[in-house]
Every structure is written in structure tokens, then in C-alpha cells.
Amino acid sequence: MGNERPDSGALAGKVAIVTGAARLRGIGRAIALRLAEDGADVVATAVARPPQSLPPHEIEAGWRGVESVAEEISALGRKALALDVDVTLPEQVREMVERTAAEFGRIDILVNNAGLALVAGKKNLWEMADDEWFREIDVNLHGVYHCCKAAAKVLVEQGQGGKIVNISSLAGRSAQPQYGGYTPAKFAVIGLTQMLALELAPHRVNVNAVCPGSTDTDMMDGTFRRTGERLGVPFEMIKQGVRGFIPLGRQADPAEIAAVVAYLCSPQADYITGQAVNVDGGMSMR
Secondary structure (H helix, E strand, C coil): CCCCCCCCCCCCCCEEEECCCCCCCCHHHHHHHHHHHCCCEEEEEECCCCHHHCCHHHHHCCCCCHHHHHHHHHHCCCCEEEEECCCCCHHHHHHHHHHHHHHHCCCCEEEECCCCCCCCCCCCHHHCCHHHHHHHHHHHHHHHHHHHHHHHHHHHHHCCCEEEEEECCHHHCCCCCCCCCHHHHHHHHHHHHHHHHHHHHHHCEEEEEEEECCECCHHHHHHHHHHHHHHCCCHHHHHHHHHHHCCCCCCECHHHHHHHHHHHHCHHHCCCCCCEEEECCCCCCC
């Protein structure tokens, strides 16, 4: 399509912020690209990672995190902005929202995707260091709070409605052992989603959550590796074993999570709010 701006699409004319969008094999990148494909201009944000921490496939691809995602968005004909943002720092979140409004003129969509699983698959609660617990809660819950708070204020002041989608997890629906602060935080994200949906309903701002199950990402692979190390079982055996528990028999592709997020951000979902939508291949049916 080159750099021609599409004039159509369910999200044409909308401006979206997507947090945690830096990984090549990540849900955040897939969401950012899908929103752009549907016509939105997109601000892609994440915490900058040192080059030595990148996985081999990103190094081989010359991947530059959100800068690379922004280039992909621009190639789709949409405006893009890449920002280094730590969602646990309210001043950085406020700057993210202010800069988006200043450069794009408005904000219509916020997708809270940034997440962290430090010990998932590895440690029981009593084996965790306190700083591991607090860090997971800080990113997975407080980060959502900071972003919702900053963006909601703008959406209310604009008076034109909007969409907020919070990424929870299957682990936020049914407790998972050895998931540290991740599971409690993801449960809390659903509660925050429901509360904010009620508060923002008079302002025509829809707030929903998406709960991915096992998805083929680097983050999920990290959990598999930690589980394998704890049990003394090869990584691939753990990964294959998990697939065996999924009724559809496979992990989700990040694009499949992104498709549900894009729907919830679209006008077709104007009458949906306060919901937590499972995208998990049939793992949970409640």
C-alpha cells in the first residue's frame, strides 16, 4: 500500500495508544498493526530494552522495538509515533498522553497491553522475593491504573466517547499456580475494567478487557522455559503439553488476540462495555 493514507476502515480518523508494543513476537505489536490496518493512527509505547537483552530472532532481524513497529505502521499509510514509556511511572504516562494529544490532536483509543511475568512457572508465593511481587503488581495493575486515569481524563474532556481495552489473561479468570503477582494483578484488572466501565458509561467511553490464553509469544515461551527448569522437563515438551489441554489444539497467534481488541475498539462494539472476553481456544467457558 506504500505510504498512501487509507480513507476507509472501521477506525479511520481515530487515534490509538498501545502500551507494551515493542516485541517482534508480541501481542502489543500485533494490536498496533491491526488498529493501523483498520485505519487508526497509532502511538506505540514500551520500556526501552538494552540491546544485549534482545532475543536472537530480534537481533537477527535488526529489530528496534517500538521504532520498528512505528515504521511498520507508517508503511500501512498511517501516522505513527514511538515512545519510550514506563507505565509504572505516572509522570511518563501523563507525558505520553499529553504528547499524543498534542501531536495527533486527540485520543480515541487506549489499549493497556504492557505486562510483566518475572516468576511465572517458576516460584511458589512463599519462594518469591518481595521486590518480584511488587514489580509484577506495579506493571500489571498499577500501570493499567496510571494509563486509564490519564487517558480517561482526556476522553471525558473531549466529550466524544472512546474505547479503552485492558489486556488481562486467562490467568485472570482462573488461578494458575507459580504465577506470582501476575495472576492476582490480572484478576484485579478485570475488576478495574468493570468499575471504570460504569464510571465512563455516561461519557460514552466503553471499557472492556480481553483475556488471552496461551499465545505464541516470547513472553509465553519464557513461562514455558521457567516451568521446564522447575520440573526438569525440556521446554518443547512443556509447550506441547500445554497445547494438549487447549480444546482447539493449538496456541493463539498474536493476530487473533489483536482481532478481538480491534473489534472492541470499533463502532460495532459501541454497546459492549464492562466485559472480559476470553480468547483462549476454549480453555475457559465462563
